[in-house]
Amino acid sequence: MFISASRPPLRAAAVLAAAVANFGCDLAPSYAPPSVPTPPAYKESAADGVFWKKARPSGEQSRGPWWLMFGDPELSAYEEKLSSANLDIQAAVAGFFVARSLVKQARAQYYPALSLAPSVTRSYLGATPFGFFVNSTFDMYSLPFDATWTPDFWGKTRNAVKANVSAAQASAANVQNIRLTMQGDLAVDYFQLRGQDALIALLDQAARAQLDLLRLNRALGRAGLVSGQAVAQADSAYRTAKAQWENAGILRAQYEHAIAVLLGRPPSSFSISVQPFRMPTIRVPPALPSDLLERRPDIAAAERAVAQANAQIGVARAAYFPSFSLTGSGGYLAFVLQHWVDWPDRMWALGAGFAETLFDAGLRKATVRQFRRSYLQAVANYRKTVLAAFQQVEDDMASLRISTSDIRRQKAAVRAGKTNLAEEVARYRAGIDPRLNVATARLSLLALEQAELNYETQYAAAGVQLVEALGGGWNRSDILRPSPERQRAEAGGQKPAGP
Secondary structure (H helix, E strand, O other): HHHHHHHHHHHHHHHHHHHHHHHHOOOOOOOOOOOOOOOOOHHHHHHOOEEEEOOOHHOOOOOOOOOHHHHOOHHHHHHHHHHHOOOHHHHHHHHHHHHHHHHHHHHHOOEEEEEEEEEEEEEEEEOOOOOEEEEEEOOOOOOEEEEEOOOOOOOOHHHHHHHHHHHHHHHHHHHHHHHHHHHHHHHHHHHHHHHHHHHHHHHHHHHHHHHHHHHHHHHHHHHHOOOOOHHHHHHHHHHHHHHHHHHHHHHHHHHHHHHHHHHHHHHHHHOOOOOOOOOOOEOOOOOOOOHHHHHHHHHHHHHHHHHHHHHHHHHHHHHHHHHHEEEEEEEEEOOOHOOOOOOOHHHEEEEEEOOOOOOOOOHHHHHHHHHHHHHHHHHHHHHHHHHHHHHHHHHHHHHHHHHHHHHHHHHHHHHHHHHHHHHHHHHHHHHOHHHHHHHHHHHHHHHHHHHHHHHHHHHHHHHHHHHHHHHOOOOHHHHHHOOOOHHHOOOOOOOOOOO
């Protein structure tokens, strides 16, 4: 049979393919991640370490659901649903699988292309070219096998695979970056919603207090003890408090709608019950700026883009060298169906060739220059991403530190306001001060409590943003570590099917 006859050429081709893979030239520059200036420590970490835990081994850093540190079961339930329901994450995951498919397409170039094209032809011949009439009809049965292979002498295929693997790894990091961003947005929106729940309650109390003050001023006005201006001011303050209460309800609804969209739900079919706001305790594990290069998925994606651009230089430089191709064909050709695959009716052919561009008006030179500039562009983008990450961490640490100090001061102000209200109530009951002073002290206390709530919600949002800026529970090894399928394939001596 043809398969038996062609086995030695296929075996030789396989040996040659292995030799080319191991000893072929690699025209891509040697790659190392670009250097970037990294400070020894964060400036803000030395300013006020109230939100940092005591230093422990690095294994203490969270690699899982980072939102559990906030201790809110409802938030945790929403975060668990997010990964499978969020449409931005779904789109990013689909893009990652597209990138994996491109890797498989590139790896397919390592191997020969085999094709089979059986055919049956019925022909009629009326006369020969020499004028002899044949007037005969005959059948032709063909079973050809064709093989074509282009050895990767100059590393063009190898570097194309490297470029696509780096692109797929960047896509995987992008998935994690989008997931982390969506998780952070969900947590911030959730704490802002709970802050609005508490604010609505405070504004309701403030509106009631303003109404009580308005009624008191009207009574005093009828008695001629206060002017009409005082009554008008009290009425304006009451209406302002009612408007603030209504605006807080609008913001609460908007946060609820935003959470619904993050969870892939129509806002009209999603609701969150009112719950009191509980300020979370932020305890972020200590980290060095150098850790950020490993823990930020956007930095990993930018670095993989640099590696991709570096490999593409090798692909472009390979165009300067000739390409070689090996072809082979074989099979059976018979005029009788019963003898279609008989040994005497076999056929085969082997061939080799090469092609070299003699003149291209500078096309290859311009292409190499293009990819070199693309590499420099990717390096600049990588360094910019790293610097922006350092800035974001410093900003969020400063915001958390300042919010912590503001909360301390505001809590002291609230305690003083409560003391003032208690003293005014006592003086009113003793007949020393009028009831108007009590109402004023109560409104002052409510304003102080509103400011305290505002600082607490800012603190919660800053904590979420800091965890997000530090990379959450992600690590760069998540995209560089081979998958179990790939490890099994490599252990068996096979080419892996994915990045």
